[in-house]
Amino acid sequence: MITRAYTPRLLSAAVVLGMLALTGCASGEPAEEGTIPASSAGTEPTTADAEPAPEPSDSASASAAPTESSVPAPSGSATTSPTAAAADGACTADMLSAVLETAMGGGAAGSVYRQIIFTNTADEECEITGYPGVSYVDAEGNQVGAPADREPAESPEVILAPGESAVAPVQQTNAQNYGADCQLTDTAGLRVYPPNDTGSLIVDQAGTACASEDIVLMTVAPTEPLSP
Numbered sequence: 162m163i164t165r166a167y168t169p170r171l172l173s174a175a176v177v178l179g180m181l182a183l184t185g186c187a188s189g190e191p192a193e194e195g196t197i198p199a200s201s202a203g204t205e206p207t208t209a210d211a212e213p214a215p216e217p218s219d220s221a222s223a224s225a226a227p228t229e230s231s232v233p234a235p236s237g238s239a240t241t242s243p244t245a246a247a248a249d250g251a252c253t254a255d256m257l258s259a260v261l262e263t264a265m266g267g268g269a270a271g272s273v274y275r276q277i278i279f280t281n282t283a284d285e286e287c288e289i290t291g292y293p294g295v296s297y298v299d300a301e302g303n304q305v306g307a308p309a310d311r312e313p314a315e316s317p318e319v320i321l322a323p324g325e326s327a328v329a330p331v332q333q334t335n336a337q338n339y340g341a342d343c344q345l346t347d348t349a350g351l352r353v354y355p356p357n358d359t360g361s362l363i364v365d366q367a368g369t370a371c372a373s374e375d376i377v378l379m380t381v382a383p384t385e386p387l388s389p
Contacts, residue, residue, distance in 0.1 A: 254360030
C-alpha cells in the first residue's frame with residue numbers, strides 16, 4: 162500500500178528534475194563568482210580588429226630631415242677671394258727673391274750705381290712694373306734714415322716667367338759726405354718693397370747710413386727687364 166501511494170510523487174519529482182536539467186543546458190552554466198566570461202574578458206585586438214595607425218600629416222613630413230633644396234648654401238662670406246695684387250697678376254714679395262749688385266762702371270764722385278735684381282721664384286708668371294720702395298735697415302730690421310727718392314723715368318711693363326729677372330737701378334750716396342748732420346749709423350741691409358706690394362724683402366748690404374731723415378742717400382728708378 163505504501164509503495165503504490167508514493168510512486169506517482171517520485172515520478173513527478175523525476176520529471177521536474179529532468180526539465181530543470183534541460184533548462185540549464187540551454188542557458189549555459191552560470192559563471193563562478195569572481196571570474197569574467199570569455200566573451201567579455203579583455204583580450205588584445207587581432208590585426209583585423211586593430212584600428213590602423215594614422216597617416217603622417219604634411220606638416221610632419223615637412224619637419225623630417227631637410228632635403229637638398231632646404232639645406233642653406235654657404236654664404237659668400239665663407240668663400241676665399243684673391244688679393245688685389247694676385248688678381249692683377251702683380252709679383253708679390255713671397256713670389257720673388259732679391260739681391261743687390263754693383264752695376265758695371267757704376268762708380269761716381271761720392272756715390273755708387275747699383276741695381277736690385279728681382280727673380281721670380283714662383284711657378285707662375287707675374288708682372289713687376291713701377292718703383293720699388295727702398296730704405297736702409299739696421300741689424301734688427303729697423304729703418305735707418307729717409308727712404309729712397311724716385312728718379313723720374315718711364316715705367317716699362319715687365320712680365321716675369323718663372324725663373325726670369327728684372328732690375329731696379331739704385332744710386333747710393335756716401336754717408337760720410339754729410340758730416341755731423343748725418344748722424345752716421347751702422348746698417349745691415351736694405352728693405353725692399355716690390356712695386357705695388359705691401360710685403361717686403363731684406364737685401365744684405367753691411368755699411369753705414371745717415372739716421373737723419375733730412376738727408377736722402379738713395380735714388381731708385383723703375384724696374385726694367387734684365388739685360389742679357
